[in-house]
Amino acid sequence: MTVLGISAAATPNSRSELLLNSLLDEFSKTTRDVKKIFIRDLKISFCDGFRSCEKTGECKFADGMQVLEKAILSSDIVVVSAPIYFTSVPAKLKAVVDRCQLYWARKNILGTFSTSQKKGIFVSVSGRTQDFNHAETIIKAFFSVFNIKLCGKFYLPDTDKLDNTQFVKAEEDVKKLVTEVEDESNC
């Protein structure tokens, strides 16, 4: 089984990435193949909406999306972690999602793309809001093009006020997702 973690955090020690690390460490206990990709390290062009991919089945931009595509397609479980920025996901992750129009077109217009069913997890943190709905909707749309079902989620609000003890507890709590996604009734 291959597990891929995708971090949309701006910096390595950010809360969303520490939670991802904790979860992936837990997966590592039973799975040898655990990979991590940092969106901040990828060069990602913005979709220009020209829609040539809907005719050609190819994207005009050659960049980090190819790295991401290869990693996702070879994974069984995909975990995305992201902070909430202005009620949504950070812009670079949204740019990644917009570029998925290529796969949507291959799947729904050209009929040239299919992939095995995968399991997905979304981990998110916010400074204040309890509302993760916008971000979750975007992640579900991202997952759906790659046939990934959202089987587990972990949302940590109020990071502005969180002390270290509370965060350490969250790092433990997020690990429960490993057994949750393995339980077929959750997925």
Ligand SMILES: Cc1cc2nc3c(=O)[nH]c(=O)nc-3n(C[C@H](O)[C@H](O)[C@H](O)COP(=O)(O)O)c2cc1C
């Ligand atoms: C650009 C920006 C926008 C933010 N927008 C929101 C927001 O809309 N709602 C909220 O509760 N917190 C917001 N925050 C706070 C972050 O969600 C919070 O600090 C979070 O812990 C950051 O995650 P990280 O530590 O993984 O980077 C924002 C932070 C930044 C930098």
